[in-house]
Amino acid sequence: MTWVSFFQQIMNGVSLGSLYALLAIGYTLVYGILGFINFAHGDVFMLGAYFSFFMIGVFLLPWWLGVIIGVALCAIVGMSIERIAYRPLRDAPRISALITAVGVSFFIENLGLVTVGARPKGFPRPELMKNVYILAGARIQGVTFWVPIISVSVLLVLLYLVYRTKMGMAMRAVSKDMETTRLMGVDIDRIILYTFALGSALAGIGGVLWACKYPQINPLMGTFPGWKAFTAAVVGGIGNVVGAMVGGFIIGLTEIMIVAFFPGLSGYRDAFVFTILIIFLLVKPSGILGETLKEKV
Amino acid sequence: MGREEKRDLALTLILFAVLMLGVSLAERYLNTYLIRILNTACIYVVAAVAYNLINGITGQFSLGPNGFMAIGGYTVAILMLPLVQKEQVYFLQPLIWPFNSFSFPSHLFLLALFLGGVAAALAALLIGIPTLRLRGDYLAIATFGFGEIINVLANNFIPLTNGALGIKGIPEYTNLWWTVNWAFWSVFMIKGLVNSSFGRALKAIRENEVAAEAMGVNLFRHKLLSFVLSGFFAGVAGGLFVTLISTVSPSLFTFTMTFNLLIIIVLGGLGSITGSVVTAFIFAFLQEILREVEAPITIGAWTFPGIPGMRMVVFSVLLVVMMIFYRRGLFGDKEISWQLIIDRIKGRNESEK
Known part of the structure; x- marks a missing residue:
């Protein structure tokens, strides 16, 4: 393997990793606050791609406007899911919330299959993503170059929102101790809605960028990225925003590198992520940046 | 006694x-149509009761039954497929040794089913050891991934599974004798288990892990055994299924299978074996009736073409609505026991007096 192609693979890995990171944050935020896996998150990611697809391809909006509306719709969907399906179950046993999440996920996927069909659709990419750049002798596609730049900027904005704003402080407080935060006069319901809006918007952006990278979209496209992103959240330490990002990059880079070094195994690339998950659960279940939680009575 | x-x-x-x-x-x-639905219902009973053991009774959220059923199904298919058929089916790449050199005769079908169950149980052990030591929902995420990975393996490991084409021409050994017997004995065994001290420990874990541990219940060992048993019966159910429809392919045991089982145990009541049995039958018949939903429907100006999937939309809405408004399910965690039936009959007699 030459240095040039190695560099290309690194770029690929970073680009894939940044997408996982975008998705993983949504999982980790919800898990940190409500303590369950939001299985529907991967499907919001899929919706992001489809909403933008329809805005650009059917309503013929300019690319940037279509994407903004698509991402906003994702945020609304995320908030609706929380309001309709999860809020009534907040005090129910955790397994009920999990089952509901699986139900919501299945609902979105199958509604997608029924309404737009299982056949993949071509996603309209902007010129920016199609350009080819030559960097230090390596030919880099616009996607591989712009996807990590956009997603890393979005991640920086998110870090600012979580660690430097009042709303972010409230979110972190709710995830530490919901009851005490309520006593401090914070409107818990509003914070949780905000969390879902934020996570879903990130998933929507992730979906659009994913569709730019792999421009075939179908209603089940969110399942695997969603599951890998959750694995990334576990690897980074579930509940930890920075950890989710680190985990995302680790999973993305590993996946690309395994395929790059062992092309014969590319059919099994999804199985490697599973192996990473099992190894982490065995060796360091709290993840890289996670704190060990003790369950209290 | x-x-x-x-x-x-x-x-x-x-x-x-x-x-x-x-x-x-x-x-x-x-007629054959009714018998087929009854067969399917009995297989659902085996799989659902097993699934309820880990989800409803032990309270650990697993999403893996489709993976375990796939392992059981493929094991039975590979063991039972006649040698001549093996050469015809594996034309892309020959079947690996030792499976290409033998084939189980029909009287070893029971052994094949057991081996299918054992293979699935081993897989459950491998997933259970890293995940069940931990608190939280790691089991859910690992089993969900596992189900998808099995699908990937089934598609890619062609010398064993024949890839996406799957295996055709598996002898159709499964009939009502087999399915009813397996349904009956698995319910008998799991019900006996649930009523034992082991079963009480499982319920204690479901209600409160910290309290159960304080009472001296070894959380990890109890969860693991429950999960492995659940995997075993799921594997057997998979084996019965492939010898009922005589074919197996990666698309047979997708997440939809797990979702169907989840619907069954939630409708019946998480933790109620009686509930799972009853709703497994309801579900098998409902699925046939709801085929109507998938025929083209015209509502006003909208015409929905007949797409397979409309049923699943209905079922997923049903699941969410159930969870929000009627979490108990049909039976809650109640069971029908002989004592209950006798009391009912006696009670009625007394009230008539």
């Missing part, structure tokens, strides 16, 4: 005899 236990056992055996009589009548008089 106390008097009541003896009575219950006798009544159970009588029930079994009645069931067997019913099967011989059904095999003779019912």
